[in-house]
Amino acid sequence: MDERTLEDLSRLKTELAEADRVLVGAGAGLSASAGLSYLDEGAFLLHFPEMYRLGYRCQYELVGMRDSDWTPGRKWAYWATHICYVRETVPSLPLYGKLLRLLEGKDWFVVTSNADRQFLRAGFDMDRVFEYQGNYDVLACSKRCTRHTWESLPALREVKAHIDHETFECPEEFIPRCPYCGEYAEIGFRPENHEEGFRRYADFVNSSADLRLCILELGVGFNTPGVIRWPFERFCRLIPRATLFRVNRGYKDGVGYKGYPQVPEDLGNRAYPLDLDAGEAVDWLLGEKT
Ligand SMILES: [Zn+2]
Incomplete structure (x- = not known):
């Protein structure tokens, strides 16, 4: 120093x-x-092999990719992998x-x-x-039918368990939905x-x-x-x-x-x-x- x-x-x-x-x-x-570190290529390869195969090299490239042209199934596969990693794998x-x-x-x-x-x-x-x-712990309604937000981890664990690792997609039936209107949920980030x-x-x-x-x-x-x-x-x-x-x-x-x-x-x-x-x-x- x-x-x-x-x-x-x-x-x-x-x-x-x-x-x-x-x-x-x-x-x-x-x-x-x-x-x-969202810039750690080694950890990325270890925990996100499907995304590495898709050409990404670190989480920083992916964090905040809400507007990407990924399918809903791909987005949820990513969010579930990322958030379960951050919240449950990382101590x-x-x-x-x-x-x-x-x-x-x-x-x-x-x-x-x-x-x-x-x-x-x-x-x-x-x-x-x-x-x-x-924070990563809440989901919200993508159509904003309510200001209520709810716990994300149970739904994300469910997504993670059903990811198709060949396509890196979450099957439609496991994509989290709004409990009020039935539309897709989204990562809320800002709790109510x-x-x-x-x-x-x-x-x-x-x-x-x-x-x-x-x-x-x-x-x-x-x-x-x-x-x-x-x-x-x-x-x-x-x-x-x-x-x-x-x-x-x-x-x-x-x-x-x-x-x-x-x-x-x-x-x-x-x-x-x-x-x-x-x-x-x-x-x-x-x-x-x-
Ligand atoms: Zn709704």
Whole structure:
């Protein structure tokens, strides 16, 4: 670790200790650093051999492919494979538990773009975690006949058990349906209590206006910058005693995604870029690594 990074990490440690509140933003880079990387070609080949055969090389190419021209049977085969993998094959990742320890005794709030539920599994108080893009655990009606969302995993396990591995399709009769109108279900992502979570997030930020606020970004790149990255820069501009720490390392090139830890120049000495894996930073802050 270079001297500049060490200096900025020390500054972050002080800020975590002395700030009134901590606002954490967590992106895909946090889960990647924890061991769930959507760019990992080896894991992809192991767990998604059919998709590898179709020419895909990592999950990142597939996440969010709702508008692809796949048949409903193919889409459900993919979603069931992907979500059962993330929710049931991948364990609760220790880095999340460490992050929870780091926040212990502080007044914190987390906003995340991750749908993988690692915060829930690590034991975070989910009233203090806003999953901005929802999570994998809910299904919704594709025709929006109701705002109700329901548990996805039982239906996805059923899909997974019936995938035709030659064609990588789920037979029509096993595609999940809306229990109200009978149309296809879809991956809901945003559960019906989503707005409630957003209100809690907004309340936390609004009531921090006059406080010393440590803003800590972990693994947030330019995939969906409007979700965490840009709002966090704005909060730092608007809240006079806020300091932004942007912890992210660049990732594998070739699929158009890198970490970009840079911070806007106008934030001056209230924003610090840390070109580090989230896991390295958390370990250092907990004193588990020098
Ligand atoms: Zn419906």
